Amino acid sequence: MNIFYLSFKNILSRPLSSLLSWLLLSFGVCVVVLLLLLSDRFKDEVTRNSVGVDLVIGAKGSPLQIILSSIFHIDFPTGNIEISDIIPYTRNRYIEGTVPLSLGDSYNGYRIVGTIEKYGELYDAELSEGGWFDTPLEAVVGNQTADELGLKIGDRFSSQHGLEEEGDDHGDHRFVVTGILKPTGLAIDRLILVNLQSVWMVHDHEDHGEPDSLISIPDWGIELSNHQIEENQITSLLVKFRSPMGAVMLPNQVNQTSNLQAASPAFEASRLFSILENVMKVLNFLGLIIIAISGVSVFISLLNSLKDRKYEIAILRSMGASRRFVLSGILFEGLIITGIGVVTGFVLGHSIILVLFKQLLGRSPGFTSFAPGEGLLFIACVAIGIFASVIPAVIAYKTDISKTLAQG
Amino acid sequence: MTAIRINSLQLSFNARTRLSFPNWTLEKTGEALILGPSGSGKTTLLHLLSGLVSPTAGQIEVNGCKLHEMSGTELDRFRKEQVGIVFQQPHLIKSLSVIENLQLARHIGGQEPDNQWIGEIIEQLDLGEIKDRNVKKISQGQAQRVAIARSIMNRPTILFGDEPTASLDDENCEKVISLLKQEARLCGATLIIATHDQRVKREFAHQLLLKRQQ
Numbered sequence: 001m002n003i004f005y006l007s008f009k010n011i012l013s014r015p016l017s018s019l020l021s022w023l024l025l026s027f028g029v030c031v032v033v034l035l036l037l038l039s040d041r042f043k044d045e046v047t048r049n050s051v052g053v054d055l056v057i058g059a060k061g062s063p064l065q066i067i068l069s070s071i072f073h074i075d076f077p078t079g080n081i082e083i084s085d086i087i088p089y090t091r092n093r094y095i096e097g098t099v100p101l102s103l104g105d106s107y108n109g110y111r112i113v114g115t116i117e118k119y120g121e122l123y124d125a126e127l128s129e130g131g132w133f134d135t136p137l138e139a140v141v142g143n144q145t146a147d148e149l150g151l152k153i154g155d156r157f158s159s160q161h162g163l164e165e166e167g168d169d170h171g172d173h174r175f176v177v178t179g180i181l182k183p184t185g186l187a188i189d190r191l192i193l194v195n196l197q198s199v200w201m202v203h204d205h206e207d208h209g210e211p212d213s214l215i216s217i218p219d220w221g222i223e224l225s226n227h228q229i230e231e232n233q234i235t236s237l238l239v240k241f242r243s244p245m246g247a248v249m250l251p252n253q254v255n256q257t258s259n260l261q262a263a264s265p266a267f268e269a270s271r272l273f274s275i276l277e278n279v280m281k282v283l284n285f286l287g288l289i290i291i292a293i294s295g296v297s298v299f300i301s302l303l304n305s306l307k308d309r310k311y312e313i314a315i316l317r318s319m320g321a322s323r324r325f326v327l328s329g330i331l332f333e334g335l336i337i338t339g340i341g342v343v344t345g346f347v348l349g350h351s352i353i354l355v356l357f358k359q360l361l362g363r364s365p366g367f368t369s370f371a372p373g374e375g376l377l378f379i380a381c382v383a384i385g386i387f388a389s390v391i392p393a394v395i396a397y398k399t400d401i402s403k404t405l406a407q408g
Numbered sequence: 409m410t411a412i413r414i415n416s417l418q419l420s421f422n423a424r425t426r427l428s429f430p431n432w433t434l435e436k437t438g439e440a441l442i443l444g445p446s447g448s449g450k451t452t453l454l455h456l457l458s459g460l461v462s463p464t465a466g467q468i469e470v471n472g473c474k475l476h477e478m479s480g481t482e483l484d485r486f487r488k489e490q491v492g493i494v495f496q497q498p499h500l501i502k503s504l505s506v507i508e509n510l511q512l513a514r515h516i517g518g519q520e521p522d523n524q525w526i527g528e529i530i531e532q533l534d535l536g537e538i539k540d541r542n543v544k545k546i547s548q549g550q551a552q553r554v555a556i557a558r559s560i561m562n563r564p565t566i567l568f569g570d571e572p573t574a575s576l577d578d579e580n581c582e583k584v585i586s587l588l589k590q591e592a593r594l595c596g597a598t599l600i601i602a603t604h605d606q607r608v609k610r611e612f613a614h615q616l617l618l619k620r621q622q
Contacts, residue, residue, distance in 0.1 A: 312501050
């Protein structure tokens with residue numbers, strides 16, 4: 001028997017009001033934690049996935065859609081672009097390097113990306129086993145893709161047209177897995193990488209004519225025939241600038257002088273974030289209001305319980321309990337309800353993020369990975385708990401034992 | 409040995425209302441009754457004797473402790489170490505079971521949980537069957553027995569009863585008085601009961617009669 005136990009039993013003795021305070025606080029904290037985590041994870045995702053990519057060139061359309069489909073692999077591409085249109089940019093003086101992407105096919109819901117080996121280097125993706133693709137129809141699979149589809153070196157599969165699982169099967173051309181990547185925690189983990197020619201091959205855009213010449217693209221480390229260049233397309237080109245001048249000159253050059261669209265990952269991410277920020281601000285405010293209401297609920301619950309328990313408090317004092325004992329008891333009651341509510345809110349918020357990220361991105365941050373601001377939220381909630389309990393605790397502290405007992 | 413000595417004792421509630429008490433002495437381990445009509449100050453005297461309130465004038469000495477000179481903290485300690493009180497209503501802690509109410513009394517008294525002592529009291533007061541029951545689920549008579557058990561948990565040197573029989577029938581009135589006397593003897597405590605219940609009068613040789621005060 002101690003004061004914590006007594007406080008805990010007192011909370012349990014008024015289940016409805018305690019439950020209400022607990023639910024309100026849990027919900028409010030959960031909403032704010034969710035927003036803090038979402039905002040933090042979003043910024044983290046953007047930063048880590050777009051590192052090394054200063055610009056994405058794709059078909060005319062929404063720049064945000066280009067970024068989402070080519071960097072995060074979570075939206076549909078805006079369309080395809082001619083290789084002939086894109087080749088000049090592989091030799092541009094503002095550009096240090098480029099990586100082509102050809103999207104549109106998938107295997108069991110996992111996106112197949114036609115690209116070059118340099119795409120892996122962009123994200124420091126290393127092979128855990130096997131080797132990179134040398135010839136068409138060889139595939140290197142991301143770690144998560146391999147895990148979830150159970151793919152091993154030497155396994156064969158046919159790609160499907162489109163990014164949905166129900167797409168038509170390209171049954172004539174079967175890919176063979178030649179390599180599996182180590183986990184990176186990035187979008188590449190849930191991709192299947194093949195070389196550019198593989199994508200053209202399964203769509204029957206092979207080089208049918210006699211090659212009159214081979215054109216080398218040193219930046220990509222490949223040579224393409226004139227037929228391949230004329231007949232084939234890619235989805236987008238990831239660009240790294242040579243100098244900050246590239247950021248000034250290139251986007252305008254692309255957007256004004258061609259059928260292409262340039263999109264900056266940093267700019268689009270901040271634009272997306274500013275749109276989301278207003279919604280988040282409203283939700284955050286709502287969460288904070290709920291937390292404040294829960295503080296009022298704790299206050300009212302304690303105050304009401306004091307009316308019922310004034311004789312109990314006087315009895316405790318008559319038994320020799322000090323004023324400090326009574327004060328601490330009420331404070332603990334407020335803090336226990338607040339503490340349980342806060343912990344539940346945090347656990348709930350982190351669990352939802354865990355499930356949400358697993359569903360949306362196929363991977364999740366660690367459960368104990370905290371966002372900046374969560375510490376402050378915790379301290380604020382504890383302060384609300386103390387604040388809500390102080391007045392009832394002081395009332396209990398000041399109980400006139402003799403007067404109260406004489407009334408009983 | 410003197411258990412209680414009061415001298416020129418007065419308590420003022422405000423400029424107009426003041427209670428005065430006769431000088432009184434009681435020997436240790438004695439049993440006494442404070443009698444008087446409503447408004448005579450029985451409960452107030454009991455509160456003064458148990459250190460729940462401090463006098464505005466006069467001296468009050470209990471077991472050698474000069475209560476009129478003590479601070480609030482010292483009075484808390486005095487009650488914790490020396491006093492047991494039974495009220496008209498049991499006022500048990502409703503969120504706790506019978507045994508937890510007794511354990512809480514030990515905790516407040518700064519005593520180690522003495523299961524043997526608690527067990528003895530539970531047996532003596534016939535609380536064995538209900539010891540784990542929440543106090544909201546026991547009868548009024550049982551609750552009053554729990555209140556008596558609680559009052560002697562820390563082996564007080566002085567046991568007070570404030571109208572402990574007022575709401576009881578004759579049979580239970582006799583039982584409660586008998587139990588209070590029995591438990592006071594067990595602890596070697598002085599027993600003082602304040603009441604206007606005439607049924608109790610014959611049970612006590614030593615009586616202090618208070619008159620209604622204007």
